[in-house]
Amino acid sequence: xxxxxxxxxxxxxxxxxxxxxxNLSNPITVQVLGICSALAVTAKLMxxxxxxxxxxxxxxxxxxxxxxxxxxxxPRIRIIVQLVVIATMVILVDQVLKAFVYDVSKxxxxxxxxxxxxxxxxxxxxxxxxxxxxWPAFLDGIGNAxxxxxxxxxxxxFRELLGSGTLFDIQVIPQGLYDFGYVNNGLMILPPMAxxxxxxxxxxxxxxxxxxxEDN
Amino acid sequence: MQEVFxxxxxxxxxxxxxxxxxxxxxxYLAVSKTVKTSVGLGLAVIFVxxxxxxxxxxxxxxxxxxxxxxxxxxxLIDADLSFLSFILFIAIIASMVQLVEMIVEKFSPALYAxxxxxxxxxxxxxxxxxxxxxxxxxxxxNIAEATxxxxxxxVGWFLAIVGIAAIRExxxxxxxxxxLRGLGITFIITGxxxxxxxxxxxxxx
Numbered sequence: 001x002x003x004x005x006x007x008x009x010x011x012x013x014x015x016x017x018x019x020x021x022x023n024l025s026n027p028i029t030v031q032v033l034g035i036c037s038a039l040a041v042t043a044k045l046m047x048x049x050x051x052x053x054x055x056x057x058x059x060x061x062x063x064x065x066x067x068x069x070x071x072x073x074x075p076r077i078r079i080i081v082q083l084v085v086i087a088t089m090v091i092l093v094d095q096v097l098k099a100f101v102y103d104v105s106k107x108x109x110x111x112x113x114x115x116x117x118x119x120x121x122x123x124x125x126x127x128x129x130x131x132x133x134x135w136p137a138f139l140d141g142i143g144n145a146x147x148x149x150x151x152x153x154x155x156x157x158f159r160e161l162l163g164s165g166t167l168f169d170i171q172v173i174p175q176g177l178y179d180f181g182y183v184n185n186g187l188m189i190l191p192p193m194a195x196x197x198x199x200x201x202x203x204x205x206x207x208x209x210x211x212x213x214e215d216n
Numbered sequence: 217m218q219e220v221f222x223x224x225x226x227x228x229x230x231x232x233x234x235x236x237x238x239x240x241x242x243x244y245l246a247v248s249k250t251v252k253t254s255v256g257l258g259l260a261v262i263f264v265x266x267x268x269x270x271x272x273x274x275x276x277x278x279x280x281x282x283x284x285x286x287x288x289x290x291x292l293i294d295a296d297l298s299f300l301s302f303i304l305f306i307a308i309i310a311s312m313v314q315l316v317e318m319i320v321e322k323f324s325p326a327l328y329a330x331x332x333x334x335x336x337x338x339x340x341x342x343x344x345x346x347x348x349x350x351x352x353x354x355x356x357x358n359i360a361e362a363t364x365x366x367x368x369x370x371v372g373w374f375l376a377i378v379g380i381a382a383i384r385e386x387x388x389x390x391x392x393x394x395x396l397r398g399l400g401i402t403f404i405i406t407g408x409x410x411x412x413x414x415x416x417x418x419x420x421x
Binding site for chain 1 (some may be wrong): 229231235236238239241242246247298300301302303306307310339340341344345346350351353394395396397399400401402403404406407408409410411416
Protein backbone atom coordinates (compact mmCIF):
# COMPACT_ATOMS: atom_id res chain seq x y z
CA UNK A 1 0.00 0.00 0.00
CA UNK A 2 2.76 2.43 0.99
CA UNK A 3 4.86 1.88 -2.12
CA UNK A 4 2.20 2.64 -4.73
CA UNK A 5 1.23 6.23 -5.25
CA UNK A 6 -2.21 6.89 -3.76
CA UNK A 7 -4.53 9.09 -5.69
CA UNK A 8 -6.28 11.81 -3.72
CA UNK A 9 -9.71 10.91 -2.36
CA UNK A 10 -11.48 13.48 -4.48
CA UNK A 11 -9.44 13.29 -7.68
CA UNK A 12 -11.18 14.45 -10.88
CA UNK A 13 -11.73 10.81 -11.85
CA UNK A 14 -13.52 10.14 -8.60
CA UNK A 15 -15.59 13.31 -8.82
CA UNK A 16 -16.76 12.14 -12.22
CA UNK A 17 -18.21 9.04 -10.58
CA UNK A 18 -20.51 11.30 -8.62
CA UNK A 19 -21.29 13.86 -11.33
CA UNK A 20 -21.96 11.63 -14.33
CA UNK A 21 -24.99 9.77 -12.99
CA UNK A 22 -26.71 13.04 -12.15
CA ASN A 23 -27.10 14.00 -15.79
CA LEU A 24 -25.30 12.11 -18.56
CA SER A 25 -25.87 8.59 -17.27
CA ASN A 26 -28.81 9.24 -14.96
CA PRO A 27 -30.14 5.94 -13.67
CA ILE A 28 -33.80 6.76 -14.31
CA THR A 29 -33.92 8.84 -17.46
CA VAL A 30 -30.95 7.34 -19.34
CA GLN A 31 -30.16 3.86 -18.01
CA VAL A 32 -33.90 3.15 -17.34
CA LEU A 33 -33.14 1.40 -14.07
CA GLY A 34 -35.02 1.49 -10.80
CA ILE A 35 -38.29 2.87 -12.08
CA CYS A 36 -40.20 0.09 -10.40
CA SER A 37 -40.03 1.33 -6.86
CA ALA A 38 -39.59 4.98 -7.78
CA LEU A 39 -42.83 6.28 -9.16
CA ALA A 40 -45.39 5.06 -6.67
CA VAL A 41 -43.87 7.06 -3.82
CA THR A 42 -43.86 10.43 -5.54
CA ALA A 43 -47.36 11.73 -4.88
CA LYS A 44 -45.98 13.69 -1.90
CA LEU A 45 -42.55 15.22 -1.31
CA MET A 46 -41.89 13.67 2.12
CA UNK A 47 -42.07 9.96 1.16
CA UNK A 48 -40.02 10.71 -1.95
CA UNK A 49 -37.22 12.20 0.15
CA UNK A 50 -37.31 9.34 2.68
CA UNK A 51 -37.21 6.86 -0.20
CA UNK A 52 -34.22 8.63 -1.81
CA UNK A 53 -32.31 8.60 1.46
CA UNK A 54 -33.09 4.89 2.00
CA UNK A 55 -31.86 4.06 -1.48
CA UNK A 56 -28.74 6.17 -0.91
CA UNK A 57 -27.89 4.29 2.28
CA UNK A 58 -28.62 0.83 0.87
CA UNK A 59 -26.74 1.53 -2.32
CA UNK A 60 -23.59 3.02 -0.78
CA UNK A 61 -23.42 0.30 1.88
CA UNK A 62 -24.01 -2.66 -0.41
CA UNK A 63 -21.60 -1.27 -3.04
CA UNK A 64 -18.87 -1.10 -0.40
CA UNK A 65 -19.62 -4.56 1.01
CA UNK A 66 -19.66 -6.21 -2.41
CA UNK A 67 -16.52 -4.36 -3.42
CA UNK A 68 -14.74 -5.64 -0.30
CA UNK A 69 -15.93 -9.19 -0.99
CA UNK A 70 -15.38 -9.05 -4.75
CA UNK A 71 -12.34 -11.33 -4.84
CA UNK A 72 -13.98 -13.96 -2.67
CA UNK A 73 -17.31 -14.34 -4.48
CA UNK A 74 -17.47 -17.29 -6.88
CA PRO A 75 -18.90 -15.94 -10.16
CA ARG A 76 -21.56 -18.65 -10.42
CA ILE A 77 -23.38 -17.67 -7.27
CA ARG A 78 -22.75 -13.93 -7.36
CA ILE A 79 -26.41 -12.98 -7.94
CA ILE A 80 -27.55 -14.77 -4.78
CA VAL A 81 -24.70 -13.22 -2.76
CA GLN A 82 -25.61 -9.76 -4.05
CA LEU A 83 -29.29 -10.29 -3.23
CA VAL A 84 -28.45 -11.41 0.30
CA VAL A 85 -26.25 -8.36 0.92
CA ILE A 86 -28.90 -5.98 -0.46
CA ALA A 87 -31.71 -7.70 1.44
CA THR A 88 -29.77 -7.40 4.70
CA MET A 89 -29.24 -3.67 4.17
CA VAL A 90 -32.90 -3.18 3.27
CA ILE A 91 -34.05 -5.00 6.41
CA LEU A 92 -31.85 -2.65 8.48
CA VAL A 93 -33.26 0.43 6.74
CA ASP A 94 -36.81 -0.87 7.09
CA GLN A 95 -36.44 -1.45 10.83
CA VAL A 96 -34.92 2.03 11.30
CA LEU A 97 -37.78 3.63 9.34
CA LYS A 98 -40.38 1.73 11.37
CA ALA A 99 -38.73 2.86 14.59
CA PHE A 100 -38.26 6.55 13.82
CA VAL A 101 -40.67 7.68 11.06
CA TYR A 102 -43.51 5.20 11.40
CA ASP A 103 -46.06 7.27 9.43
CA VAL A 104 -43.85 7.59 6.37
CA SER A 105 -42.91 3.92 6.65
CA LYS A 106 -46.63 3.04 6.51
CA UNK A 107 -47.07 5.24 3.41
CA UNK A 108 -44.14 3.60 1.64
CA UNK A 109 -45.66 0.17 2.47
CA UNK A 110 -44.16 -2.53 0.26
CA UNK A 111 -41.92 -0.15 -1.63
CA UNK A 112 -39.17 -0.22 0.99
CA UNK A 113 -38.98 -3.98 0.51
CA UNK A 114 -38.92 -3.46 -3.22
CA UNK A 115 -35.58 -1.63 -2.93
CA UNK A 116 -34.17 -5.19 -2.95
CA UNK A 117 -35.22 -5.72 -6.53
CA UNK A 118 -34.47 -2.15 -7.50
CA UNK A 119 -32.53 -2.67 -10.70
CA UNK A 120 -30.17 0.28 -10.10
CA UNK A 121 -28.66 -1.40 -7.07
CA UNK A 122 -28.21 -4.78 -8.75
CA UNK A 123 -27.02 -3.06 -11.91
CA UNK A 124 -24.36 -0.99 -10.16
CA UNK A 125 -23.16 -3.97 -8.13
CA UNK A 126 -22.79 -6.04 -11.30
CA UNK A 127 -21.30 -3.30 -13.44
CA UNK A 128 -19.13 -1.42 -10.98
CA UNK A 129 -18.65 -2.78 -7.48
CA UNK A 130 -17.60 -6.25 -8.70
CA UNK A 131 -14.64 -4.71 -10.51
CA UNK A 132 -13.54 -1.76 -8.41
CA UNK A 133 -12.04 -0.82 -5.04
CA UNK A 134 -14.32 0.11 -2.13
CA TRP A 135 -13.81 3.90 -2.26
CA PRO A 136 -14.70 4.41 -5.96
CA ALA A 137 -17.54 1.91 -5.45
CA PHE A 138 -18.81 4.01 -2.54
CA LEU A 139 -18.70 7.19 -4.67
CA ASP A 140 -20.41 5.41 -7.55
CA GLY A 141 -23.17 4.32 -5.20
CA ILE A 142 -23.63 7.83 -3.85
CA GLY A 143 -23.62 9.33 -7.35
CA ASN A 144 -26.21 6.96 -8.75
CA ALA A 145 -28.43 7.27 -5.71
CA UNK A 146 -28.24 11.07 -6.04
CA UNK A 147 -29.20 10.89 -9.70
CA UNK A 148 -32.14 8.70 -8.71
CA UNK A 149 -33.10 10.93 -5.78
CA UNK A 150 -33.02 14.14 -7.83
CA UNK A 151 -35.49 12.76 -10.37
CA UNK A 152 -37.71 11.44 -7.58
CA UNK A 153 -37.73 14.81 -5.82
CA UNK A 154 -38.43 16.76 -9.03
CA UNK A 155 -41.42 14.52 -9.81
CA UNK A 156 -42.72 14.69 -6.25
CA UNK A 157 -42.31 18.49 -6.17
CA PHE A 158 -44.48 19.02 -9.23
CA ARG A 159 -47.02 16.35 -8.30
CA GLU A 160 -47.54 17.68 -4.79
CA LEU A 161 -47.52 21.36 -5.84
CA LEU A 162 -49.96 20.95 -8.72
CA GLY A 163 -51.98 18.11 -7.25
CA SER A 164 -52.54 19.21 -3.68
CA GLY A 165 -51.22 22.80 -3.65
CA THR A 166 -48.91 21.94 -0.78
CA LEU A 167 -45.21 21.18 -0.19
CA PHE A 168 -44.29 18.95 2.78
CA ASP A 169 -48.02 19.16 3.62
CA ILE A 170 -47.76 22.95 4.10
CA GLN A 171 -50.10 25.10 2.03
CA VAL A 172 -48.08 27.02 -0.61
CA ILE A 173 -50.68 28.13 -3.12
CA PRO A 174 -52.18 31.26 -1.49
CA GLN A 175 -55.81 31.10 -0.44
CA GLY A 176 -56.53 34.17 -2.58
CA LEU A 177 -55.88 32.14 -5.70
CA TYR A 178 -58.49 29.57 -4.68
CA ASP A 179 -61.01 32.37 -4.04
CA PHE A 180 -60.25 33.53 -7.54
CA GLY A 181 -61.32 30.16 -8.94
CA TYR A 182 -58.04 28.17 -8.94
CA VAL A 183 -58.59 24.42 -8.50
CA ASN A 184 -56.04 21.75 -7.61
CA ASN A 185 -55.36 19.37 -10.47
CA GLY A 186 -56.54 16.08 -8.96
CA LEU A 187 -55.15 14.18 -11.95
CA MET A 188 -51.59 14.81 -10.73
CA ILE A 189 -52.19 12.66 -7.66
CA LEU A 190 -53.21 9.64 -9.76
CA PRO A 191 -50.46 7.09 -10.55
CA PRO A 192 -50.42 7.48 -14.36
CA MET A 193 -49.41 11.13 -14.10
CA ALA A 194 -46.09 10.11 -12.56
CA UNK A 195 -45.24 8.32 -15.80
CA UNK A 196 -46.21 11.32 -17.89
CA UNK A 197 -44.14 13.59 -15.62
CA UNK A 198 -41.09 11.35 -16.17
CA UNK A 199 -41.79 11.47 -19.91
CA UNK A 200 -41.74 15.26 -19.82
CA UNK A 201 -38.54 15.33 -17.71
CA UNK A 202 -36.87 13.06 -20.28
CA UNK A 203 -38.08 15.35 -23.05
CA UNK A 204 -36.62 18.46 -21.40
CA UNK A 205 -33.34 16.72 -20.52
CA UNK A 206 -32.82 15.36 -24.04
CA UNK A 207 -33.73 18.66 -25.60
CA UNK A 208 -30.76 20.22 -23.82
CA UNK A 209 -28.44 17.19 -24.00
CA UNK A 210 -28.55 16.33 -27.69
CA UNK A 211 -26.22 13.31 -27.56
CA UNK A 212 -28.82 11.31 -25.63
CA UNK A 213 -31.42 11.32 -28.42
CA GLU A 214 -32.40 7.85 -29.70
CA ASP A 215 -33.01 6.82 -33.29
CA ASN A 216 -36.59 5.72 -33.30
CA MET B 217 -65.44 -19.43 -4.74
CA GLN B 218 -66.84 -16.12 -5.86
CA GLU B 219 -64.30 -14.32 -3.70
CA VAL B 220 -61.46 -16.15 -5.47
CA PHE B 221 -62.80 -15.11 -8.87
CA UNK B 222 -63.24 -11.52 -7.70
CA UNK B 223 -59.62 -11.34 -6.58
CA UNK B 224 -58.54 -12.69 -9.97
CA UNK B 225 -60.44 -10.03 -11.94
CA UNK B 226 -59.46 -7.30 -9.51
CA UNK B 227 -55.75 -8.05 -9.76
CA UNK B 228 -55.89 -8.06 -13.57
CA UNK B 229 -57.73 -4.81 -14.16
CA UNK B 230 -58.15 -2.68 -11.07
CA UNK B 231 -54.90 -3.32 -9.21
CA UNK B 232 -52.88 -3.84 -12.37
CA UNK B 233 -49.22 -4.33 -11.44
CA UNK B 234 -47.90 -1.99 -14.11
CA UNK B 235 -50.48 0.76 -14.28
CA UNK B 236 -51.48 1.06 -10.63
CA UNK B 237 -48.22 0.20 -8.86
CA UNK B 238 -45.46 0.57 -11.50
CA UNK B 239 -44.06 -2.84 -10.67
CA UNK B 240 -41.81 -4.60 -13.13
CA UNK B 241 -41.24 -1.38 -15.06
CA UNK B 242 -37.59 -2.09 -15.82
CA UNK B 243 -38.15 -5.19 -17.86
CA TYR B 244 -41.45 -3.75 -19.08
CA LEU B 245 -39.56 -0.88 -20.73
CA ALA B 246 -36.52 -2.85 -21.81
CA VAL B 247 -38.18 -5.90 -23.41
CA SER B 248 -41.26 -4.31 -25.00
CA LYS B 249 -39.70 -3.55 -28.38
CA THR B 250 -41.43 -6.41 -30.22
CA VAL B 251 -44.66 -8.30 -29.51
CA LYS B 252 -43.02 -11.72 -29.85
CA THR B 253 -40.46 -11.30 -27.08
CA SER B 254 -42.92 -9.58 -24.79
CA VAL B 255 -45.37 -12.49 -25.10
CA GLY B 256 -42.51 -14.78 -23.98
CA LEU B 257 -41.62 -12.63 -20.99
CA GLY B 258 -45.28 -12.14 -20.08
CA LEU B 259 -45.90 -15.90 -20.02
CA ALA B 260 -42.82 -16.44 -17.88
CA VAL B 261 -44.06 -13.83 -15.39
CA ILE B 262 -47.53 -15.44 -15.14
CA PHE B 263 -45.85 -18.79 -14.58
CA VAL B 264 -43.46 -17.63 -11.87
CA UNK B 265 -46.01 -15.44 -10.04
CA UNK B 266 -48.46 -18.34 -10.06
CA UNK B 267 -45.88 -20.47 -8.25
CA UNK B 268 -44.07 -18.06 -5.92
CA UNK B 269 -47.10 -16.29 -4.44
CA UNK B 270 -48.70 -19.50 -3.04
CA UNK B 271 -45.31 -20.78 -1.82
CA UNK B 272 -44.57 -17.48 -0.09
CA UNK B 273 -48.12 -17.56 1.30
CA UNK B 274 -47.43 -20.90 3.00
CA UNK B 275 -44.07 -19.61 4.24
CA UNK B 276 -45.72 -16.52 5.68
CA UNK B 277 -48.60 -18.45 7.21
CA UNK B 278 -46.59 -21.22 8.89
CA UNK B 279 -43.25 -19.62 9.69
CA UNK B 280 -43.10 -15.83 9.51
CA UNK B 281 -46.35 -14.38 10.85
CA UNK B 282 -46.69 -13.40 14.50
CA UNK B 283 -47.64 -16.60 16.33
CA UNK B 284 -47.30 -18.70 13.18
CA UNK B 285 -44.82 -21.11 14.73
CA UNK B 286 -47.42 -22.39 17.15
CA UNK B 287 -47.78 -25.65 15.21
CA UNK B 288 -44.21 -26.45 16.21
CA UNK B 289 -44.51 -25.76 19.90
CA UNK B 290 -47.13 -23.95 21.95
CA UNK B 291 -44.47 -21.86 23.70
CA LEU B 292 -43.64 -20.12 20.39
CA ILE B 293 -46.90 -18.14 20.39
CA ASP B 294 -44.99 -14.86 20.82
CA ALA B 295 -42.46 -15.50 18.09
CA ASP B 296 -42.68 -12.95 15.25
CA LEU B 297 -40.24 -13.52 12.42
CA SER B 298 -41.87 -11.13 9.96
CA PHE B 299 -38.74 -8.95 9.82
CA LEU B 300 -37.10 -11.86 7.97
CA SER B 301 -39.71 -11.87 5.22
CA PHE B 302 -37.74 -9.81 2.64
CA ILE B 303 -34.73 -12.07 2.71
CA LEU B 304 -36.74 -15.31 2.74
CA PHE B 305 -39.11 -14.19 -0.03
CA ILE B 306 -36.27 -13.19 -2.30
CA ALA B 307 -34.48 -16.47 -1.58
CA ILE B 308 -37.65 -18.42 -2.43
CA ILE B 309 -38.09 -16.42 -5.62
CA ALA B 310 -34.50 -16.90 -6.75
CA SER B 311 -34.57 -20.62 -6.08
CA MET B 312 -38.05 -21.07 -7.62
CA VAL B 313 -36.89 -19.33 -10.77
CA GLN B 314 -33.89 -21.64 -10.90
CA LEU B 315 -36.12 -24.68 -10.32
CA VAL B 316 -38.69 -23.64 -12.90
CA GLU B 317 -35.88 -23.09 -15.38
CA MET B 318 -34.54 -26.61 -14.84
CA ILE B 319 -37.99 -28.24 -15.01
CA VAL B 320 -38.96 -26.40 -18.17
CA GLU B 321 -35.63 -27.22 -19.78
CA LYS B 322 -36.06 -30.93 -19.00
CA PHE B 323 -39.70 -31.41 -19.98
CA SER B 324 -40.43 -28.84 -22.63
CA PRO B 325 -37.36 -27.80 -24.62
CA ALA B 326 -39.58 -25.83 -27.04
CA LEU B 327 -41.00 -23.64 -24.27
CA TYR B 328 -37.51 -23.34 -22.79
CA ALA B 329 -36.16 -22.10 -26.09
CA UNK B 330 -38.79 -19.38 -26.26
CA UNK B 331 -38.66 -18.36 -22.57
CA UNK B 332 -34.99 -19.25 -22.08
CA UNK B 333 -33.25 -15.93 -21.65
CA UNK B 334 -36.15 -14.32 -19.81
CA UNK B 335 -36.43 -16.76 -16.92
CA UNK B 336 -33.28 -15.71 -15.05
CA UNK B 337 -34.19 -12.05 -15.57
CA UNK B 338 -37.40 -12.61 -13.67
CA UNK B 339 -35.64 -13.18 -10.34
CA UNK B 340 -35.00 -9.44 -10.16
CA UNK B 341 -38.34 -8.35 -11.65
CA UNK B 342 -40.01 -6.17 -9.03
CA UNK B 343 -43.44 -7.50 -9.98
CA UNK B 344 -42.57 -10.91 -8.54
CA UNK B 345 -41.34 -9.71 -5.15
CA UNK B 346 -44.09 -7.08 -5.19
CA UNK B 347 -46.68 -9.83 -5.65
CA UNK B 348 -45.44 -11.64 -2.54
CA UNK B 349 -45.24 -8.46 -0.47
CA UNK B 350 -48.75 -7.35 -1.46
CA UNK B 351 -50.00 -10.84 -0.65
CA UNK B 352 -48.48 -10.49 2.82
CA UNK B 353 -49.85 -6.99 3.34
CA UNK B 354 -53.40 -7.76 2.18
CA UNK B 355 -53.68 -10.87 4.36
CA UNK B 356 -55.49 -13.24 2.00
CA UNK B 357 -57.61 -15.82 3.80
CA ASN B 358 -56.50 -19.06 2.16
CA ILE B 359 -54.14 -20.44 -0.42
CA ALA B 360 -56.73 -20.39 -3.22
CA GLU B 361 -57.10 -16.62 -2.87
CA ALA B 362 -53.32 -16.16 -2.82
CA THR B 363 -52.93 -18.29 -5.94
CA UNK B 364 -55.63 -16.45 -7.84
CA UNK B 365 -54.02 -13.14 -6.82
CA UNK B 366 -50.66 -14.38 -8.14
CA UNK B 367 -52.08 -15.61 -11.44
CA UNK B 368 -54.26 -12.51 -11.88
CA UNK B 369 -51.33 -10.14 -11.33
CA UNK B 370 -49.35 -12.13 -13.85
CA VAL B 371 -52.12 -11.89 -16.45
CA GLY B 372 -52.42 -8.14 -15.82
CA TRP B 373 -48.69 -7.71 -16.36
CA PHE B 374 -48.88 -9.83 -19.53
CA LEU B 375 -51.70 -7.65 -20.94
CA ALA B 376 -49.75 -4.49 -20.18
CA ILE B 377 -46.49 -5.57 -21.82
CA VAL B 378 -48.16 -7.01 -24.91
CA GLY B 379 -50.23 -3.84 -25.30
CA ILE B 380 -47.26 -1.49 -25.09
CA ALA B 381 -45.20 -3.69 -27.42
CA ALA B 382 -47.92 -3.57 -30.06
CA ILE B 383 -48.12 0.23 -29.78
CA ARG B 384 -44.33 0.58 -29.93
CA GLU B 385 -44.20 -1.52 -33.11
CA UNK B 386 -46.67 0.83 -34.78
CA UNK B 387 -45.25 4.09 -33.46
CA UNK B 388 -42.10 3.57 -35.52
CA UNK B 389 -44.06 4.95 -38.48
CA UNK B 390 -45.02 8.18 -36.76
CA UNK B 391 -43.14 11.42 -36.54
CA UNK B 392 -42.28 11.81 -32.86
CA UNK B 393 -40.32 14.92 -31.73
CA UNK B 394 -36.62 13.89 -31.69
CA UNK B 395 -36.09 14.46 -27.96
CA LEU B 396 -39.08 12.30 -27.08
CA ARG B 397 -38.14 9.35 -29.28
CA GLY B 398 -37.68 5.96 -27.66
CA LEU B 399 -37.92 6.19 -23.91
CA GLY B 400 -39.81 9.46 -23.51
CA ILE B 401 -42.76 8.56 -25.69
CA THR B 402 -42.95 5.10 -24.12
CA PHE B 403 -43.39 6.66 -20.69
CA ILE B 404 -46.12 8.97 -21.95
CA ILE B 405 -47.98 6.13 -23.72
CA THR B 406 -47.78 4.03 -20.55
CA GLY B 407 -49.25 6.95 -18.63
CA UNK B 408 -52.12 7.24 -21.08
CA UNK B 409 -52.74 3.48 -20.94
CA UNK B 410 -52.76 3.79 -17.16
CA UNK B 411 -55.42 6.51 -17.32
CA UNK B 412 -57.47 4.22 -19.58
CA UNK B 413 -57.12 1.38 -17.08
CA UNK B 414 -58.29 3.69 -14.30
CA UNK B 415 -61.76 3.56 -15.77
CA UNK B 416 -62.01 0.07 -14.24
CA UNK B 417 -61.82 1.68 -10.79
CA UNK B 418 -65.57 2.19 -10.79
CA UNK B 419 -66.21 -1.56 -10.80
CA UNK B 420 -67.19 -2.71 -7.33
CA UNK B 421 -66.23 -6.29 -6.55
